Amino acid sequence: MPTLRWYFDFVSPYSYLHWQKVKRLPQFEHIQPVPIAFGAVLHHLGNLGPAEIPAKRRFMYRQLLWTAQAEGTLLRFPPGHPFNPLAALRLCLAAGASTEAVDVLFDWIWRDGHAADSAPALREPATRLGISDVEAAIGEPAIKEQLRRNTDAAIEAGVFGVPTLAIDGELFWGNDTHPLMAAVLDDPGLLDRPDWQQAVALPMAVQRSR
Numbered sequence: 001m002p003t004l005r006w007y008f009d010f011v012s013p014y015s016y017l018h019w020q021k022v023k024r025l026p027q028f029e030h031i032q033p034v035p036i037a038f039g040a041v042l043h044h045l046g047n048l049g050p051a052e053i054p055a056k057r058r059f060m061y062r063q064l065l066w067t068a069q070a071e072g073t074l075l076r077f078p079p080g081h082p083f084n085p086l087a088a089l090r091l092c093l094a095a096g097a098s099t100e101a102v103d104v105l106f107d108w109i110w111r112d113g114h115a116a117d118s119a120p121a122l123r124e125p126a127t128r129l130g131i132s133d134v135e136a137a138i139g140e141p142a143i144k145e146q147l148r149r150n151t152d153a154a155i156e157a158g159v160f161g162v163p164t165l166a167i168d169g170e171l172f173w174g175n176d177t178h179p180l181m182a183a184v185l186d187d188p189g190l191l192d193r194p195d196w197q198q199a200v201a202l203p204m205a206v207q208r209s210r
Contacts, residue, residue, distance in 0.1 A: 002168040002188060004031040007154050008102075009038035010092070011085040013064050013075065015163040016110035018175040019102060020073050022165070027185050031165070033102050035089045036151045038162050044155050051082045067175070076113030086147070088116040090138035093146050095129040104128050 006022060008015040022031060042049055051057045061077070068075035088105050095101035108114050108125040115121040119134040126134045137143065157166060164173045165181050170191060172181040184190050 001027065001030045002185075003166070004185075005034050005157075005166040006031050007034045007036050007159050007162055007164045007166065009036055009085055009162045010088040010105055010109055010116060011038060011082050012162045013077075013081075013110055014175040016106045017064070017068060017071065017073055017075070018163040018178060019106055020071070021175075021178050022163075023099075025182060025185065033097050033099070034150050034154065035092045035097055035147065036154045036159070036162070037086065037089060037147060039085075040151045041155055041159060041161075045160060047160075049082060074111045076111060078109050078113055079115050083115070083117045085116065087118055087122055087134075087138050089147055090140075090143045091122055091126055091129070091131065091134065093143050093150075094131060094137035094140065095126075101129055 004027060008019070010016075022028060025031070039049070050060050065075060088109065092101045092105055095104075104125045105116065105122075108122075109116045114124075116125075119138060122134050122138075126132070126137065131137050154164075157169065158171055159166075159173075160171075161173045163175065164171050166172075167181070167184055167188070170184070172184065190196070
């Protein structure tokens with residue numbers, strides 16, 4: 001079984017949608033959820049988040065609602081978006097980044113539409129995860145450091161968006177590319193197809209200056 005890491009951030013509704021499908025994969029028990037700070041990835045790349053571009057934001061929210069309905073997944077937006085996800089990410093890590101922790105927090109934010117940007121907002125999901133002192137849990141230096149390490153490792157691996165499934169170092173990004181991820185999980189030899197190899201080796205004919 002290849003090494004499988006699923007990089008995500010609770011600020012991403014696409015991560016929520018994709019998580020519902022990831023859980024149905026035959027390989028799910030071998031997939032390690034990895035919470036990362038997507039904002040730090042964007043900063044590293046010099047990119048804006050999709051919800052920070054007004055026209056893209058309008059399109060994205062409509063497309064999200066359509067996709068959720070088409071996929072049969074409940075989706076309710078939190079009070080504001082984008083929001084600061086650090087508290088939720090740290091709480092997830094404090095709870096061991098377990099399947100239950102990811103489920104509880106995604107459901108709290110994107111299924112039920114609650115805020116998740118502060119310790120008070122996260123008291124109820126924290127209680128469900130057996131954590132009584134949210135402030136202490138998310139303020140723990142080791143938890144903060146773990147999130148930094150996760151994010152730095154994601155950047156080093158080449159992650160540029162969430163959700164991303166890394167299959168032995170090969171990155172597969174986005175809720176809409178789930179069928180491709182599943183196909184490669186079932187047959188890793190797809191990556192060795194001559195036409196795929198030729199495509200990824202294609203030289204860049206021009207580069208824009210920044």
